[in-house]
Amino acid sequence: MFQIVYISFAAESFKSDGIDGIDNILKGAYAFNAKKDITGMLLYKGGVFIQLLEGEKKEVESLFGKIALDLRHEGLKVLIKQESQERVFKDWTMGYRKIDKIETDIINSILPLQKIIEDTNARRTISNEKIFEIFKRFRFQ
DSSP states (O other), X not given: OEEEEEEEEEOHHHHHHTHHHHHHHHHXXXXXXXXXXXXXXXXXXXXXXXXXXXXXHHHHHHHHXXXXXXXXXXXXXXXXXXXXXXXXXXXXXXXXXXXXXXXXXXXXXXXXXXXXXXXXXXXXXXXXXXXXXXXXXXXXX
């Protein structure tokens, strides 16, 4: 099992698409991920994407390569790239959560979203455990 977690920023053209842009991402992801046995979750807050992808290494890296070339994303940076013994989202082809104020507070209680962005931009190490804790917190909500 292989996992990648990345952060990226929505391109201006994507932001103008609003909810339609997210719907287009999710529609494509559900079918593609099911076919390739990829699972994961996408978190989105005000132009910031944080996504966890997991599955066979070859398939996950191939999908990540497509995402890296997707013009809807800018400033894409890998937070975690690792082998794992188990999936976090074994039953989901693609979970999704648009983060609201309450959920921002939940994230910030684990690891402030602004700190994730700042540390990523400064290339400082971010705790893998804290990143996975954020995803696990939303897994059953």
